[in-house]
Amino acid sequence: MKPIAHLIELTESGMHCREGGFFVDPWRPVERAVVTHAHFDHTRLGCGSYLATPETALLMKARLGPDLHVRTLRYGEEIDANGVRLSLHPAGHILGSAQVRLERNGEVWVVTGDFKRAADPTCAHFAPLRCHGLVTESTFGLPVFRWPTADAVTTEISDWWRRNAAEGRPSLLLAYSLGKAQRILAGVDASIGPIFTHGAIEPMTRVYREAGISLPPTRAVAAATGRRELAGALVLAPPAAEGSAWTGSLAKASRAFASGWMQIRGNRRRRALDRGFVLSDHADWSALLQTVAESRAERVWITHGYAEELARFFKEKGLAAEALRAGQMAEEADA
Amino acid sequence: MKRFAALYAALDRTTGTAEKVRALADYFAAAPAADAAWALSFLIGRRPRRPVPTARLKRWAAEAAGIPEWLFAACYETVGDLAETITHLLPPERVEAGPLRPLSAWIEETLLPLRGLPEERQREAVLAAWRAMDSAERLAWNKLITGGFRVGVSQRLVVRALAARLGVEAAAVAQRLMGAWTPGEAFWERLGAACTDDADASRPYPFCLAHPLEEGPEALGPAAEWLAEWKWDGIRAQLVRRGGRVFVWSRGEELVTEKFPEIAAAAAGLPDGCVLDGEILAWREGRPLDFARLQQRIGRKDLTAKVLAEAPAVFMAYDLLESDGRELRAQALSERRAALAALLSAAGGPVLLLSPQLSAPDWPALAALREQARGRGVEGLMVKRLFSAYGVGRRRGDWWKWKLAPLAVDAVLVYAQPGRGRRATLYTDYTFAVRDGEALVPFAKAYSGLTDAEIRDVDRFVRANTTERFGPVRAVKPELVFEIAFEAIRPSPRHKSGVAVRFPRIARRRPDKRPAEADTLATLKSLLHAPAPPPAAS
Numbered sequence: 007m008k009p010i011a012h013l014i015e016l017t018e019s020g021m022h023c024r025e026g027g028f029f030v031d032p033w034r035p036v037e038r039a040v041v042t043h044a045h046f047d048h049t050r051l052g053c054g055s056y057l058a059t060p061e062t063a064l065l066m067k068a069r070l071g072p073d074l075h076v077r078t079l080r081y082g083e084e085i086d087a088n089g090v091r092l093s094l095h096p097a098g099h100i101l102g103s104a105q106v107r108l109e110r111n112g113e114v115w116v117v118t119g120d121f122k123r124a125a126d127p128t129c130a131h132f133a134p135l136r137c138h139g140l141v142t143e144s145t146f147g148l149p150v151f152r153w154p155t156a157d158a159v160t161t162e163i164s165d166w167w168r169r170n171a172a173e174g175r176p177s178l179l180l181a182y183s184l185g186k187a188q189r190i191l192a193g194v195d196a197s198i199g200p201i202f203t204h205g206a207i208e209p210m211t212r213v214y215r216e217a218g219i220s221l222p223p224t225r226a227v228a229a230a231t232g233r234r235e236l237a238g239a240l241v242l243a244p245p246a247a248e249g250s251a252w253t254g255s256l257a258k259a260s261r262a263f264a265s266g267w268m269q270i271r272g273n274r275r276r277r278a279l280d281r282g283f284v285l286s287d288h289a290d291w292s293a294l295l296q297t298v299a300e301s302r303a304e305r306v307w308i309t310h311g312y313a314e315e316l317a318r319f320f321k322e323k324g325l326a327a328e329a330l331r332a333g334q335m336a337e338e339a340d341a
Numbered sequence: 342m343k344r345f346a347a348l349y350a351a352l353d354r355t356t357g358t359a360e361k362v363r364a365l366a367d368y369f370a371a372a373p374a375a376d377a378a379w380a381l382s383f384l385i386g387r388r389p390r391r392p393v394p395t396a397r398l399k400r401w402a403a404e405a406a407g408i409p410e411w412l413f414a415a416c417y418e419t420v421g422d423l424a425e426t427i428t429h430l431l432p433p434e435r436v437e438a439g440p441l442r443p444l445s446a447w448i449e450e451t452l453l454p455l456r457g458l459p460e461e462r463q464r465e466a467v468l469a470a471w472r473a474m475d476s477a478e479r480l481a482w483n484k485l486i487t488g489g490f491r492v493g494v495s496q497r498l499v500v501r502a503l504a505a506r507l508g509v510e511a512a513a514v515a516q517r518l519m520g521a522w523t524p525g526e527a528f529w530e531r532l533g534a535a536c537t538d539d540a541d542a543s544r545p546y547p548f549c550l551a552h553p554l555e556e557g558p559e560a561l562g563p564a565a566e567w568l569a570e571w572k573w574d575g576i577r578a579q580l581v582r583r584g585g586r587v588f589v590w591s592r593g594e595e596l597v598t599e600k601f602p603e604i605a606a607a608a609a610g611l612p613d614g615c616v617l618d619g620e621i622l623a624w625r626e627g628r629p630l631d632f633a634r635l636q637q638r639i640g641r642k643d644l645t646a647k648v649l650a651e652a653p654a655v656f657m658a659y660d661l662l663e664s665d666g667r668e669l670r671a672q673a674l675s676e677r678r679a680a681l682a683a684l685l686s687a688a689g690g691p692v693l694l695l696s697p698q699l700s701a702p703d704w705p706a707l708a709a710l711r712e713q714a715r716g717r718g719v720e721g722l723m724v725k726r727l728f729s730a731y732g733v734g735r736r737r738g739d740w741w742k743w744k745l746a747p748l749a750v751d752a753v754l755v756y757a758q759p760g761r762g763r764r765a766t767l768y769t770d771y772t773f774a775v776r777d778g779e780a781l782v783p784f785a786k787a788y789s790g791l792t793d794a795e796i797r798d799v800d801r802f803v804r805a806n807t808t809e810r811f812g813p814v815r816a817v818k819p820e821l822v823f824e825i826a827f828e829a830i831r832p833s834p835r836h837k838s839g840v841a842v843r844f845p846r847i848a849r850r851r852p853d854k855r856p857a858e859a860d861t862l863a864t865l866k867s868l869l870h871a872p873a874p875p876p877a878a879s
Contacts, residue, residue: 148419149408149416149429150419150426269429271425272766273766276766276767276793280356319409319412322409
C-alpha cells in the first residue's frame with residue numbers, strides 16, 4: 007500500500023485542501039469555500055467565493071441574500087482546482103446537500119458533510135463513494151441511535167395530527183426549518199387538514215418548490231392567524247420559535263418535536279413535549295458503519311458529535327481512524 | 342406484560358395529570374387482578390429487591406448488542422438511564438407470535454426467582470426474556486430488573502385512580518396499601534372491599550400550613566398574642582392513635598408508619614383517640630441532625646439496626662387535633678397546646694417530644710432568638726396566633742414561618758457535568774469555586790435554581806469553553822459568576838475548601854460580576870458559626 011497523501015488538513019478556519027487552495031465548510035471567512043449544504047453552521051458569511059450545488063446556491067441566497075455570489079457545480083460534474091479534481095455527490099441530508107470528492111494523483115478523499123441514507127423524497131439519495139481517505143460526520147455516532155423507517159415515523163405523525171384534529175386541537179410540530187420541515191411536508195397525509203408554517207420555514211419551502219419538489223400547499227402562520235383557523239391544523243415551526251409570542255394562539259396545541267434526539271426519552275421529557283418523533287436527517291449508527299465499510303477507506307477522520315467514540319470503535323476494529331477536534335463546530339451540530 | 346408496558350409508555354409520555362389518571366384507570370379496568378396488584382405495587386414505589394447486579398446486566402446487554410463495554414458506558418452516559426440504554430442497544434426484536442404472558446407470570450416465575458440463581462442461569466433467563474419481548478416491553482422490564490421503575494405518578498394519583506376504579510374511598514385505599522402485602526388476587530379483593538370501617542380509624546386531618554413572613558413581624562401586632570417556636574427542618578406529620586393502632590401520615594398524605602418504627606412504638610403509649618401534629622426529626626443528644634440524614638434514612642428500604650442507630654427519629658409535637666376521641670380543631674391554639682403539654686407530660690418520652698414554646702417579651706427579643714436558629718439546626722421561627730383555630734391548608738393570617746435568610750456568596754463556575762434522566766444531554770450540574778489568592782477553590786456543587794433558558798445558555802457556554810475533560814466532567818474557563826445560597830456552613834477537613842455547605846443552590850446569575858469580583862475563601866470562612874447549645878427542653 008502506498009502512503010496516503012493528505013488532501014485535507016484541519017486548520018483554525020476548518021477543513022483545508024492546501025493543494026486545491028480551498029476550504030470545505032469553513033468556520034471563518036476564507037478566500038474560497040466549498041459548501042456541502044445550506045445549514046447555517048456550514049455556511050460562513052464573508053468568504054471571497056463559494057462553490058456549491060445549484061440547489062444549495064438557491065437556498066443560500068434565500069437565507070443570506072440574493073447578491074451572494076455562488077459558483078455552482080452539478081452532482082457528478084467535475085472541476086479542476088490547481089490540479090485537484092473536485093466533484094460533488096448526493097449526501098441525502100437535505101435538498102442540494104453534497105459530499106465533496108477530491109482526487110489528485112490517484113488519491114481520493116471524500117468529505118461526507120452531513121448525510122443520511124434513509125429515504126427522503128425531498129432530496130437526491132446518498133451516493134456511496136469509494137475513497138482512500140474519508141471524512142465523516144458522527145452527529146449520532148453511538149449504537150443507541152437506530153432510526154425507525156421514515157415511513158413509520160411519518161405515519162405516526164399523521165396519526166397524531168389526525169387525532170388532534172378530531173379533537174379540534176392544533177398540532178404544533180417543531181422541526182428544523184430547512185430540510186426537516188419539508189421532509190415532513192412531503193410525508194404527511196395532507197388530507198387531514200390545513201398546514202401552516204412559521205415565517206422561517208416558508209421561504210425554504212418556496213425554494214424546494216422552485217427546485218421541483220412536490221409539497222402540499224402551506225400557509226404562513228402569523229400572529230394574526232385566528233384560533234379557529236388553527237383548530238385541526240398542522241403547524242410547523244422551528245424549535246427556537248417555541249414559546250415566542252405567536253405561539254399564543256396555539257396555547258391548546260399538542261406539542262411535538264421531530265428530531266433524532268427524540269430517541270432519548272430525557273430530551274423529550276425535559277422539553278415537556280406531548281410527543282417526540284424520531285426523525286433525523288443524519289446517519290444513524292448502522293448507516294455510519296455501512297458508509298465507512300463501503301468507502302473502503304484506509305483512513306477515516308471523524309467530525310461532529312461522537313467523534314472520539316466512533317474513532318475508538320473503528321481503531322479497535324483495526325482501522326486508522328481519528329477524531330478531528332473541530333472546536334466549537336463539533337458542538338453545534340444541528341440534527 | 343404488553344398491557345403493563347403500554348401503561349408505562351402512556352404514563353411516561355404525558356405530562357398531564359388528567360391523562361395519567363385516565364391511563365391508570367384504563368389499565369386497572371382491563372388488567373387481570375394479579376397483574377393489577379403487581380402493577381399497583383410498582384406504581385406506588387414498592388420494588389422487588391434488585392434481582393441481578395447492575396454490572397452483570399450491563400455486561401450481558403453489551404454482549405447481546407455486540408459492542409465493547411466502554412462503548413456501552415459511553416451510551417449510558419448519553420442516555421442517562423440504564424434501562425433505556427439497554428433497550429436501545431438490544432438487537433431488534435424478533436417478530437414472534439408467542440403466547441402472551443401476563444405481568445404476574447413474568448414477575449412471579451421469572452423475575453423473583455432470579456435472585457437465587459447462579460450467574461449463568463440468570464444470564465440465560467434475562468437474555469431469553471429480552472428475546473421474547475418487543476421494545477416497549479423491554480423498557481418496562483428493564484426498569485423492573487434495574488430497580489429503576491419510576492413513572493412520575495404520586496401515590497396520591499394512583500390511589501385516586503384506584504379508588505375510582507374500585508368504588509372505594511381514597512383514604513380507605515391508601516390505608517389498605519399500608520403494611521406488608523403480597524400482590525395477588527387475594528390482595529386485590531381485599532383492596533376493593535366495600536366496608537371501610539377498617540380505614541376510617543386511620544384518617545388524618547388536613548394539615549394547616551404556614552405562610553412565609555416576608556417583612557418584619559411588627560405588623561402582626563403585640564408579640565404577646567403570638568406563640569413562637571422553632572421552625573423544625575424535618576418531615577411534617579400527623580400521629581394518629583385510634584382503635585388500638587398507630588398511623589403516621591406525612592404531609593403528602595402518605596402513610597409512613599413503617600418507616601419510623603421507633604415513633605410508632607412510642608405512640609403506642611398514647612391514650613386511644615388522639616391525633617398529634619408535628620415534625621419527624623432525626624435526633625441525637627438533644628438536637629436535630631441534618632435533614633440529609635433523615636432523607637437518607639427514608640431512602641433506605643431495609644431499616645437495619647445500623648440505620649436506626651445512625652439516624653434515630655423522634656416526633657416533635659406542636660399541636661393536638663383530637664383528644665379522647667374528640668376533635669379539638671375549633672379550639673384556640675393556647676388551649677390545644679395546654680392539652681398537648683398535659684398529654685405528653687403523662688405519655689411522652691424521649692421519642693415523643695413537645696416542641697418548646699419560646700418565651701420572649703417582644704419582637705426584638707424574638708428576632709434575637711431567631712438569629713440563633715442556624716446554630717441550633719433549625720430553620721428559623723414559627724409564629725402562630727394564640728387564639729386561632731387549626732385551619733385547613735395554607736390560609737393567611739394565623740401561622741407564619743419566619744425563616745432565616747440563607748447565606749450566600751458570589752462564586753465562579755469551574756466544572757460542569759451532564760444531569761441524569763431528563764437532563765442527561767445538558768450540562769446542568771455545576772461546581773463553584775471561590776477565590777483564594779490567584780487560585781480558585783471549589784466549595785459547592787449545585788444544580789437547581791436556574792430557568793430552562795438559563796440552563797441552555799450555561800450549557801452552550803460550557804460546550805464552547807471547555808478547557809479539560811475528566812470523563813463526563815468538563816473544566817470550563819472561569820468566567821461565569823453566580824450567587825450561591827446555602828442554609829448552613831460548617832468546617833470540614835474532608836473538603837478542599839475546608840468547609841461544607843448545606844443545601845447549596847444557585848440564587849441567580851451575576852452577569853454584572855467578573856470572576857475577579859467573586860467572593861474569597863476568607864469571606865466564605867467568615868460565615869462559619871460556632872455551634873450553639875442545644876435547644877432547652879421545656
